[in-house]
Structures are given as C-alpha cells and as structure tokens.
Amino acid sequence: MLDPDLAGRLVELIAAGAHTDELTFAAEPGVELETGLSSRPVTTEQSNTSLIFGNLYILKLFRRISPGLSADVELHRALRDVGSTHIANPLGSISGDLDGKPVTYGMLQDFLDNTADGWAMAEGSVRDLIGEADLHASEVGGDFASEAYRLGEAVANVHHDLALSLGTAQLDRAGLERTVATMHRRLDKMVATIAELADYAGPLHSAYDALLTVGYPIAVQRIHGDLHLGQVLRTLNGWVLIDFEGEPARPLPERSAYMSPLQDVAGMLRSFDYAARHLLVGLAPDPQLDYRANEWAERNRGAFCDGYASVGLDPREQPALLRALELDKAVYEVAYEHNNRPTWLPIPLGSVARLASDGADSQR
Ligand SMILES: Nc1ncnc2c1ncn2[C@@H]1O[C@H](COP(=O)(O)OP(=O)(O)O)[C@@H](O)[C@H]1O
Numbered sequence: 064m065l066d067p068d069l070a071g072r073l074v075e076l077i078a079a080g081a082h083t084d085e086l087t088f089a090a091e092p093g094v095e096l097e098t099g100l101s102s103r104p105v106t107t108e109q110s111n112t113s114l115i116f117g118n119l120y121i122l123k124l125f126r127r128i129s130p131g132l133s134a135d136v137e138l139h140r141a142l143r144d145v146g147s148t149h150i151a152n153p154l155g156s157i158s159g160d161l162d163g164k165p166v167t168y169g170m171l172q173d174f175l176d177n178t179a180d181g182w183a184m185a186e187g188s189v190r191d192l193i194g195e196a197d198l199h200a201s202e203v204g205g206d207f208a209s210e211a212y213r214l215g216e217a218v219a220n221v222h223h224d225l226a227l228s229l230g231t232a233q234l235d236r237a238g239l240e241r242t243v244a245t246m247h248r249r250l251d252k253m254v255a256t257i258a259e260l261a262d263y264a265g266p267l268h269s270a271y272d273a274l275l276t277v278g279y280p281i282a283v284q285r286i287h288g289d290l291h292l293g294q295v296l297r298t299l300n301g302w303v304l305i306d307f308e309g310e311p312a313r314p315l316p317e318r319s320a321y322m323s324p325l326q327d328v329a330g331m332l333r334s335f336d337y338a339a340r341h342l343l344v345g346l347a348p349d350p351q352l353d354y355r356a357n358e359w360a361e362r363n364r365g366a367f368c369d370g371y372a373s374v375g376l377d378p379r380e381q382p383a384l385l386r387a388l389e390l391d392k393a394v395y396e397v398a399y400e401h402n403n404r405p406t407w408l409p410i411p412l413g414s415v416a417r418l419a420s421d422g423a424d425s426q427r
C-alpha cells in the first residue's frame with residue numbers, strides 16, 4: 064500500500080468495474096472516478112489501512128475480514144440513499160468470495176479535506192481550560208459546547224436517517240433479558256480479573272437489573288456501534304460521522320443487529336469524559352482542576368444531549384437505559400486501560416464510581 068503506483072491501480076480497477084477470479088471492483092451507481100491520482104497513507108492510528116488519493120478519495124482496506132457485506136459499506140449506502148448530509152459519500156467497493164461467502168475488502172469514499180476530528184477539537188478546548196488557571200469551561204476561548212450541541216444534532220439526524228432507511232423495532236422481553244444477561248456476564252468476567260472493579264459490582268449489577276423494570280418501550284434500530292469523538296469529523300459545513308463498522312471486537316452478525324441508539328449516545332458521552340480528563344493524567348493532583356475538568360465534561364455532555372434532543376428523543380428521558388449503557392461501556396474501558404494503559408485507568412474507574420453512586424435517583 065506504500066507503493067503509489069500499485070495503490071493507484073486499485074482506483075483504476077474500481078473505476079473500470081473490473082473482475083478477477085477472486086475480486087470484484089465496483090464504483091457506486093452513477094459515480095465517475097478520476098484516475099492517475101497520487102496516493103498517500105493515512106498517518107493517524109488505525110485498525111484498518113486507508114489511502115488518500117489526491118485529496119479527493121479515501122480508500123479503506125479492511126484488515127480483519129468477516130463473511131458478509133461490511134456494515135461500513137452497508138450503512139454508508141443506506142445513509143446515502145436517504146440523502147444524509149452527515150457522511151462522506153461512498154464511491155466504490157472491492158469485494159469477493161471467501162470460502163463461498165461474500166466479503167468486503169475495501170471501500171472508497173469522498174475524502175473530506177480541511178477537517179478536524181472531534182477528539183482533537185475537544186482536546187484543544189480542554190487544553191485551553193487547563194491553561195486558564197481560574198476560568199470555568201463556559202468562559203474560556205476554546206469553549207466546545209456549541210460544537211457539542213451541533214454534534215448531538217448530527218448524531219440524532221444520522222439515527223433518524225438510519226431508522227428511515229433500515230427500519231426500527233421494539234426490544235421485546237426476551238431481547239431485553241438477553242441484553243441485561245450479557246451485561247451481567249461481561250461484568251462478572253471483568254470483576255474476576257480486575258480487583259479495582261469489585262467494589263462497584265453490587266451497584267453495577269443493580270443498574271443493569273433496573274433495565275428490566277423500566278416503564279418505557281426500548282426502541283432499537285441499526286446504529287453506528289462504535290461512536291466516539293475520534294469517529295467524527297468537523298467539516299466546513301458541519302459534523303460528519305465516519306467508520307460505521309461497529310464495535311470491532313464483536314462478530315459481524317452481532318454488529319448488524321438492531322440496538323438502542325442510546326448506545327451511540329453513551330459512547331459519545333463516555334468520550335467527553337475521556338477528553339475532559341486524559342490531559343490531567345500525570346499532573347500533580349489538583350482538586351480545583353479536577354472540578355473544572357468535571358465541569359467541562361458535564362457542560363459538553365449536556366450540550367450534546369440538548370442538540371440530540373432538538374432532533375430526536377432526549378436521551379436523558381431514559382435515564383436507567385442511558386446509565387446502564389454508559390456503565391457497560393465504562394466497564395469495558397476499565398478492562399482496556401487495566402490491560403493496555405494503566406495510567407489512564409482512573410478515568411473510567413472514576414466514572415464507574417460516579418455513575419454507581421448517583422444511581423438511586425435514576426432507577427426508571
Ligand atoms: N472520508 C474521510 N475524509 C477525510 N478523512 C477521513 C475520512 N474517513 C476517514 N478519515 C481519516 O482516516 C482515519 C481512519 O478512518 P476510519 O474509517 O475511522 O478507519 P478505522 O476503521 O481504521 O478506524 C480517521 O480517523 C480520519 O482521520
């Protein structure tokens with residue numbers, strides 16, 4: 064992929080709609096591609112391999128292949144079909160057969176030039192906050208809240224469009240019980256190996272069980288599945304969501320299941336927490352800074368929910384669901400940091416502690 068001539072060949076094959084014994088290259092209907100563009104690899108950390116062609120296209124080559132149409136291609140097409148303005152349009156694909164099953168090897172999309180990713184922007188805002196010794200999140204120049212609001216609107220619009228394109232359902236009793244049982248199982252597994260979590264096991268289990276008695280129906284649909292600030296790009300016109308592959312650790316059939324859209328909301332809320340706190344890792348403890356970082360997180364989490372609620376359902380109207388989903392995510396993060404980045408462990412562990420202790424008033 065580092066060989067620009069070879070890489071350029073891939074776009075030519077897509078443009079030509081070429082077939083080999085193993086592979087099918089296809090442009091999306093109506094798409095005319097430019098060829099002969101120079102290519103360069105994406106340099107940010109990635110789980111796949113992406114190449115940028117002349118600042119016009121980006122080609123993602125999937126490293127881990129599962130049988131079936133990739134959710135990334137499927138959801139981009141579904142959103143394109145209903146005219147979503149919050150995606151980079153899909154332009155082509157590379158697919159094939161593996162052991163008799165269809166697989167997707169690559170996806171070509173519009174490259175969005177002159178963008179900043181949500182994580183970098185949020186981090187800049189927090190850096191500003193830390194630099195201003197006495198100011199609150201609402202007072203610093205780099206306040207992120209209006210962007211967080213717009214991001215909430217964008218995510219709600221994408222959920223609306225996914226529902227329009229691919230349908231919705233209500234989680235039935237059996238589905239709800241399965242979901243809750245999965246959360247319990249994941250927690251038990253983590254508690255067995257991570258001593259720090261044991262203190263919170265009780266409140267966490269009750270937070271999951273609270274889902275069984277909520278008084279509202281739980282709507283489910285196709286969702287992004289792995290939403291965080293690193294998966295959104297701020298273009299000159301607004302926010303775009305990228306990377307609809309779903310949670311990479313899950314098998315494909317599970318990833319394409321209907322899920323609550325609040326799972327994406329929970330992912331984004333967790334991301335605001337991370338953005339607020341990760342720059343404090345390694346600094347001398349400072350209660351005032353902790354307080355202001357917390358204020359930043361709450362301000363932006365609130366603004367995100369306000370923006371979401373201006374288009375769709377207010378996520379805060381389903382507190383037990385949102386809390387269980389956030390906790391489930393935070394437990395996963397605790398395990399991840401425990402195994403890979405122990406200095407960051409206090410970030411999700413602190414959130415687990417906070418969410419576990421403010422449970423009493425959100426058991427509905
Ligand atoms: N359409 C796009 N326009 C501009 N940059 C993009 C686009 N899609 C992805 N990127 C950049 O490439 C990076 C990796 O893309 P992503 O689809 O998230 O891959 P992965 O599945 O490996 O996480 C993103 O973080 C972003 O910086």
Ligand SMILES: [Mg+2]
Pocket residue numbers: 293294306
């Ligand atoms: Mg990604």
